[in-house]
Amino acid sequence: MITIKVPCSSANIGPGFDVVGLSLSIWLTLRVSIVTTVDTTTSTHTLNCKITYEGEGASHVPLDADANLITRTALYVLKCHGQRTFPPTTHVHIVNPIPLGRGLGSSGAAVVAGVLLANSVGKLDLSRDRMTDYCLMIERHPDNVMAAMMGGFVGSYLRELDPADMERKEIPLAEVLPEPAGGVDTGLRPPEPPLGIGHYIKFGWAKEVKAVAIIPDFEVSTATARGVLPEAYSKKDMIFNLQRLAVLTTALTRSPPDAELIYQAMQDKVHQPYRKHLIPGLPEILASVTPQSHPGLLGICLSGAGPTILALATHNFEHIAEMIMTRFKREGITCRYELLEPAYEGAQVIES
Ligand SMILES: Nc1ncnc2c1ncn2[C@@H]1O[C@H](COP(=O)(O)OP(=O)(O)OP(=O)(O)O)[C@@H](O)[C@H]1O
Numbered sequence: 001m002i003t004i005k006v007p008c009s010s011a012n013i014g015p016g017f018d019v020v021g022l023s024l025s026i027w028l029t030l031r032v033s034i035v036t037t038v039d040t041t042t043s044t045h046t047l048n049c050k051i052t053y054e055g056e057g058a059s060h061v062p063l064d065a066d067a068n069l070i071t072r073t074a075l076y077v078l079k080c081h082g083q084r085t086f087p088p089t090t091h092v093h094i095v096n097p098i099p100l101g102r103g104l105g106s107s108g109a110a111v112v113a114g115v116l117l118a119n120s121v122g123k124l125d126l127s128r129d130r131m132t133d134y135c136l137m138i139e140r141h142p143d144n145v146m147a148a149m150m151g152g153f154v155g156s157y158l159r160e161l162d163p164a165d166m167e168r169k170e171i172p173l174a175e176v177l178p179e180p181a182g183g184v185d186t187g188l189r190p191p192e193p194p195l196g197i198g199h200y201i202k203f204g205w206a207k208e209v210k211a212v213a214i215i216p217d218f219e220v221s222t223a224t225a226r227g228v229l230p231e232a233y234s235k236k237d238m239i240f241n242l243q244r245l246a247v248l249t250t251a252l253t254r255s256p257p258d259a260e261l262i263y264q265a266m267q268d269k270v271h272q273p274y275r276k277h278l279i280p281g282l283p284e285i286l287a288s289v290t291p292q293s294h295p296g297l298l299g300i301c302l303s304g305a306g307p308t309i310l311a312l313a314t315h316n317f318e319h320i321a322e323m324i325m326t327r328f329k330r331e332g333i334t335c336r337y338e339l340l341e342p343a344y345e346g347a348q349v350i351e352s
């Protein structure tokens with residue numbers, strides 16, 4: 001039995017759009033077994049893989065190996081290594097408590113889990129850095145996948161690629177992860193990722209800082225939330241974010257945390273203002289919960305592409321969460337909240 005555990009993550013933390021991510025303590029878990037039978041031709045499951053699933057999205061997440069994001073990702077990596085199917089007969093049981101499309105990195109966790117799955121069942125012996133390259137072929141912004149893979153509070157950038165590699169990086173997603181093609185397999189190897197696409201550094205984290213995630217009961221797809229962003233930004237807005245991000249990455253390591261410094265350093269002009277039409281009440285919520293109005297609060301932001309709100313705080317967690325849920329309720333939106341800790345250790349593979 002192989003157990004694969006991947007944490008959820010919150011990207012951006014205010015000004016660090018597509019740059020920083022924080023892995024948090026909700027874990028996607030895969031339980032993987034390979035049953036070797038005498039007659040290996042009898043598997044009735046797509047590509048030798050049986051999927052069972054419980055948790056968030058159980059009513060609609062596909063259970064065919066060539067359609068489910070986790071196994072589709074694994075197949076991409078396996079095919080790059082000349083393996084066209086899973087080993088007969090693979091059973092992947094997925095337990096997913098990460099809400100989908102809420103800004104808590106469910107797709108990043110699924111992609112990381114898929115790459116780890118391929119590495120284990122295909123006995124590929126890939127390094128963690130190389131596995132990250134595969135993740136970045138599928139999820140092209142590094143913040144969620146780097147945090148989920150490496151754990152903790154992580155900053156990352158994508159390497160500037162030479163023109164040939166750039167071409168490969170820009171290939172449409174469907175070519176990296178072919179759509180379920182009714183069994184059509186050209187036999188060609190998919191494009192392999194260039195070496196060393198992503199680079200990262202782990203920041204420290206002051207241990208008293210916890211994350212309160214207020215999770216509305218509706219989804220915002222990341223693709224939609226990226227579609228509303230402008231193509232270009234003013235110099236003024238870029239400087240605004242860069243100044244804050246530079247301060248924030250160290251401010252969150254200091255004990256005791258400086259609430260005034262962190263609150264200001266979590267302001268953003270690059271993505272949150274443009275996403276307000278997708279998340280009713282967003283500007284009011286971000287402006288009305290402050291360290292003065294809510295002692296214990298350090299800072300507040302949209303988690304990833306939303307709609308979850310992330311509040312960093314040292315105490316008073318329930319009060320902060322209740323205030324935000326009440327504000328959402330005025331917009332007719334119900335929410336739940338979770339008190340989370342950083343998942344320092346990142347993705348794990350346990351063989352038993
Ligand atoms: N465990 C899973 N199994 C299969 N598919 C999944 C799983 N988790 C996520 N997905 C797919 O990813 C989609 C959500 O991805 P999306 O990028 O829109 O949001 P997110 O990753 O939850 O949020 P964000 O990127 O803002 O943090 C789901 O609708 C589903 O298609």
Ligand SMILES: N[C@@H](CCO)C(=O)O
Nearest residue numbers: 011017018222304305
């Ligand atoms: N940085 C990404 C994270 C969401 O996956 C965004 O905000 O669009």
